[in-house]
Amino acid sequence: MSAGTQHLETSTGIDNKKLLMWLFLASDCLFFGSFIAAYLLYRDRSLVGPYPEDLFDIPFTSVSAFVLLMSSVSMVLALAAIQKGNVRGMQVWLLCTALLGALFIAGQAYEFTEFNHEGLSLSTNLFGTTFFVLTGFHGAHVTVGIVILLSLFVYSLRGGIQQKNSLNIELAGLYWHFVDIVWIVIFTLIYLVQP
Amino acid sequence: MTLAEYRKQKGEPPTPQHAPEAHEEHHPGPLEYLQIGAILFIITAVEVGLYYLDMSYNALVAILIVLSLAKFSLVVLWFMHLKFDNRLFAMLFATGLLGTAILFAIVIAAQRGSLV
Numbered sequence: 001m002s003a004g005t006q007h008l009e010t011s012t013g014i015d016n017k018k019l020l021m022w023l024f025l026a027s028d029c030l031f032f033g034s035f036i037a038a039y040l041l042y043r044d045r046s047l048v049g050p051y052p053e054d055l056f057d058i059p060f061t062s063v064s065a066f067v068l069l070m071s072s073v074s075m076v077l078a079l080a081a082i083q084k085g086n087v088r089g090m091q092v093w094l095l096c097t098a099l100l101g102a103l104f105i106a107g108q109a110y111e112f113t114e115f116n117h118e119g120l121s122l123s124t125n126l127f128g129t130t131f132f133v134l135t136g137f138h139g140a141h142v143t144v145g146i147v148i149l150l151s152l153f154v155y156s157l158r159g160g161i162q163q164k165n166s167l168n169i170e171l172a173g174l175y176w177h178f179v180d181i182v183w184i185v186i187f188t189l190i191y192l193v194q195p
Numbered sequence: 196m197t198l199a200e201y202r203k204q205k206g207e208p209p210t211p212q213h214a215p216e217a218h219e220e221h222h223p224g225p226l227e228y229l230q231i232g233a234i235l236f237i238i239t240a241v242e243v244g245l246y247y248l249d250m251s252y253n254a255l256v257a258i259l260i261v262l263s264l265a266k267f268s269l270v271v272l273w274f275m276h277l278k279f280d281n282r283l284f285a286m287l288f289a290t291g292l293l294g295t296a297i298l299f300a301i302v303i304a305a306q307r308g309s310l311v
Contacts (some may be wrong), residue, residue: 018284019248025288025291026287037298065239066239069232072274076274077228078220174275177275180274
């Protein structure tokens with residue numbers, strides 16, 4: 001039983017930190033929902049190009065989506081390891097997750113650069129504005145996640161993370177998986193579904 | 196003063212235990228996580244394959260959304276442990292999703308019935 005769900009002396013009987021994380025994730029649903037809705041609303045209303053169909057490279061983005069999905073697998077394996085007291089295993093999977101996240105961000109940086117070379121910027125048209133704001137905020141979330149993962153990795157090297165406080169890894173995992181599910185939605189609605 | 200100390204001082208019993216099912220947490224093992232990962236990979240491959248198929252736009256959108264929801268659910272239920280955790284977390288997250296769904300409904304209405 002993890003620390004997050006064992007009976008605790010709080011008014012709810014569950015850990016307040018985990019409750020707060022779920023509250024944050026619930027609010028972040030609306031945050032990203034707003035940007036996705038804005039993108040879908042405005043993507044066909046650009047008066048000048050380039051347009052989505054001129055720029056999107058589906059094979060490349062599919063690999064990025066796969067990389068982020070696999071980072072979720074490594075994240076949950078890190079949690080499984082520390083819940084069994086395997087600190088070394090947790091460290092390996094944490095580092096693996098951070099590296100996959102960094103690979104995703106590198107791909108996004110490459111994509112943004114390519115789009116920019118094709119003439120799309122934040123102010124070119126409505127597609128550019130809504131696309132860069134949405135994917136840029138998602139990339140910022142992934143970057144924050146990488147910083148959290150690396151911080152936990154360093155903290156664990158100093159002996160700060162043991163089986164008894166695996167909740168720290170569980171909370172980081174919740175955040176990371178959320179970032180992943182947001183990309184699942186973005187990949188489908190923004191990249192694959194094109195009128 | 197913690198809640199436990201306060202209750203002890205007042206002579207009150209500790210916080211009542213929640214329903215047993217809320218605490219009998221059974222997190223899946225590494226093998227199950229890898230199986231879920233493989234399913235996620237296959238669904239993503241199917242999504243990309245469908246993108247290149249010559250099929251009607253409406254059918255493509257419907258299938259892609261269903262597949263995307265399947266991936267979303269697998270990650271939330273298994274990787275984020277909502278299937279096994281306290282139901283309060285699920286209710287909180289569902290509230291966020293409901294708010295997002297309402298937002299999308301408003302935008303779709305503004306678009307006169309079509310968003311994608």
